[in-house]
Amino acid sequence: MDWYKIDPLDVLLFREAKPFSPGEGARAKGQFPPMPSVVFQALRTATPTAQPHPEFLGVFLLDGDNTLWLPTPKDLIGVKRRTKDDLPNERTESWRRLTRLVPCETLESWESVCYSQESLPPMVPPELNGEEYVSGSPKPWMKASALSAYLCGNSHFAADNFTDNPWDIQVLPHTHIEDGTRQVQDEEGFFTEVATRLKPGWSLVARVQLLGLPDEPFVVRLGGEGHRAIVSKLKATKNDTDGLDCLNLLWKQALPDVLEPGLFAYLLTPGLAETAEQVYGLYPQAWRDCLLGCVGDRQLWWGGVAKKNRRKVRTKNGLEELEEKSFALQPQYAFAPPGTVYLFNSKSIQLTRLQSTFGHLLPITQDKPWWETFRKLNYGKLLWGRR
Structure with a gap:
């Protein structure tokens, strides 16, 4: 290449x-x-x-x-130290250092906060020191x-x-x-x-x-x-x-052979995360039990209306005119955006079983021609790292 x-x-x-x-x-x-x-x-x-x-x-x-x-990567956030010159409610995108979002379950301050058990735990800023505060991305x-x-x-x-x-x-x-x-x-x-x-x-x-x-x-x-x-x-x-x-x-870079704590994946190109048949989200439903958290953004829509079909009809006054008959539709997909980050639970028993699917963020079913096309074009390419 x-x-x-x-x-x-x-x-x-x-x-x-x-x-x-x-x-x-x-x-x-x-x-x-x-x-x-x-x-x-x-x-x-x-x-x-x-x-x-x-x-x-x-x-x-x-x-x-x-x-x-x-x-x-979507999990990076800026941190700044508060000074005497800061104005109240001032919005700023500058930062002094960067840190990473963490699963809320790892913080004591979130023990009493409730969230839907049907979705992944929220990813939140870690505990900060002294006068530090989150300042943009x-x-x-x-x-x-x-x-x-x-x-x-x-x-x-x-x-x-x-x-x-x-x-x-x-x-x-x-x-x-x-x-x-x-x-x-x-x-x-x-x-x-x-x-x-x-x-x-x-x-x-x-x-x-x-x-x-x-x-x-x-x-x-x-x-x-x-x-x-x-x-x-x-x-x-x-x-x-x-x-x-x-x-x-x-x-x-392939998935590490030793699944140690802090394992995560970074989405390099737009991917398809199948949550149900032909329904797509930020992470696949098959990964649900082995993920600690996911950080992403609004999905990318691709596909949809391709063209209109029309036919001729005769009206009462004898004139011919074009009348809309139907829409021709292409399959429409909601792609997870590049930069999405997936944090894995290295202790999950599902992780080893799903390891063969971790090369690309694509539906597991491989019996459709479009899947092979997406694979050759490296849709959903994942890069692996460790915190």
Whole structure:
């Protein structure tokens, strides 16, 4: 597998695929970075041959210094020490140090707090010292080298190990005028889409195995409306300490043979956690008895309405018109977002039995073609660490 950098030549359109009806608000949301299958399909258009064993890992971010940035783990929170200069009720995102959320069952102060026994125990801040207090969270992207240290149990990071989303959002309005009038159509007449523009010096990056991909830069269409991007193969450099070599080692890291306390998994790419048949949450129901806690965010929706089918009918006045017949639907999935963290109970008897399923966060059933596709595209890739 080789690394390829993807430089958009214009804004990119990736619609979040929630059920969308122009008559009910007419505001589509954008999703960025794009899902792995979207970028993979764009790259595959540049290959002239069939692909017997394709593979894909991504999509991540690369800055102008070839530093690789990955989603920040969701269990990291900032801690700050209170001073005389602090204003009452002041909101701040700065922090002095980072710590990790812990299961509430490990804290005496939570012994009398009740929560639903049908779900996992809440993950809460640990006991803090003296005048310390929780002060926001780190920025959403983390250097790959810092993530490697995080997986080894380190929580001491500098602020420059994190960065904000390196892109800007642009809302694009669309207006359809009724034929022969100056009025907007009643249905589907006005809607908006969200476009994304990467900041200067930033690129998308992915690791790909496709036969026939050119070594020289080439152009692909990426996202809605066929906007173009330049794809170029990356060559390893000797001083690549914060870049691709780091992840090359991390993504091959398997589940430790010795299941010691503090074992956790970090979700590198969007995954599917099946809680019931074709129902997805943040963690699989099969993992329920061997998890101490889970920290994540809102799920990523993908799939949904594909197209409309229409047919011609004859009205009473003899005119023909198009009438909506039905919607064609694709399977819709709710993906656990990258950066989700799973803390395991090393003493659970279920852990060893489920160990073979811990490579990827995907449904255990493997008899469907889409499962094999998701597996080859490394959906739900888990990286393992110890606190």
